[in-house]
Amino acid sequence: MQIKRNKFYIGDIKIEDIIQKYGSPLYIYDQKVIEEKFNNLKDKIEYPFLKIHYAVKANSNTHLLKLLRSLGSNVEVVSEGLARLSLKAGFKPSQIIYTCNGAEKEELDFIMGKKIQPNLDSVNQVEYWGKKNPGSKIGIRLNLNMGSGHHEHTTTGGSESKFGIHISEIKNIKRIVKKYNLIINGLQQHIGSGIPDPKTFEKAAHALLKISYQFEDLEYIDLGGGLDIPYRPKDKEVDIKGLSNVIDDLMSSLSKMRGKDLNLIIEPGRYLVAQSGVLIAKVTDIKTHSGNTFVSINTGMNHLIRSAMYSSYHELVNISKPKDRSRKVNLVGNVCESSDVFAKNRSIRNPQVDDLVAILDAGAYGYSMSSLYNGRPKPAEILVSKDKVKLIRERTPLDDILESF
């Protein structure tokens, strides 16, 4: 989003014009940002056998999946549904990697049937896979007792975590692998999402590579996702180049030791799509009491749950009042929940009823976590590329909601 002559634009298009045509609330994505982020990762990570598997759960709109595919991305999925969407978007099974905790047998059957590479998450999954598909290649997801994330809810490793095969189970896994002649061709570790310090990511990579010496048939090392983005104005972009140097050294020495080039997989979700997306909403009401001002907008935790769920920070911009003085307000949603708050005591330029407010960095875990809670339609989604505006998902028709109750 940029400002030109006091008006806010995405690509070459004035946001107010998009809202005029498609209404609000509305998710708008800037194609250029996704292209830049993908190319930045691809260009800065120098290890030559890098494979980027976009984590589809971050935003599963098939138009964005097609865009990422055209840029050279592969995908990581956590369900049959996301696998099917990826296939629909044109990914080949060989470009998909699957991980899921607590997966149902039927889902594993589907993944097996499509010949999608799994990173299995438990002893039971390996046993089931081996029984059904002896002699096949599997990856495994490990929990090496390391976890990190922007919130405890997004930390996915350590003794309190349900994810992955715990380090204490490796012996057991090897026994099952032998029993069914399975081949462990990949090791995966995803320690969490929104990792605040890239050094933690490096430490986790070291730990995974250290344990990889216990596995002889590896074809890939998968470091998962977790790269953060600067949500607050004072936050810095992750130093991908710095991270790349460490990973490059680790992977190159591993490949040299083994006398073969191992693939390096990463599974970024947030990093690729978060900054491309804004959620635009309209101010519907303002209340002032007890020294507080509550500015209500026509969206809420039903459309973007991150602030309610993790107290996540999103920059807020009153795009109707680029020049007015700021005042401190609470920006709240229109859902019947006290946690439906986007910001408390935040400076926003003089919000008035009917103004349009942009909630920034909403491209990841925004629409994909939205719901029909409170009987309100999900917003439409728009993709902007320079001077082109494309409706990539309709607003949920109210009839759909009425039928689902």
Ligand code: LLP
């Ligand atoms: N790989 C696996 C196995 C994952 O579970 C995830 C995210 C990713 C990759 C991608 O992680 P990312 O690069 O996006 O950090 N709803 C939360 C984030 C939950 C992430 C779940 N797993 C949020 O809004 O912050």
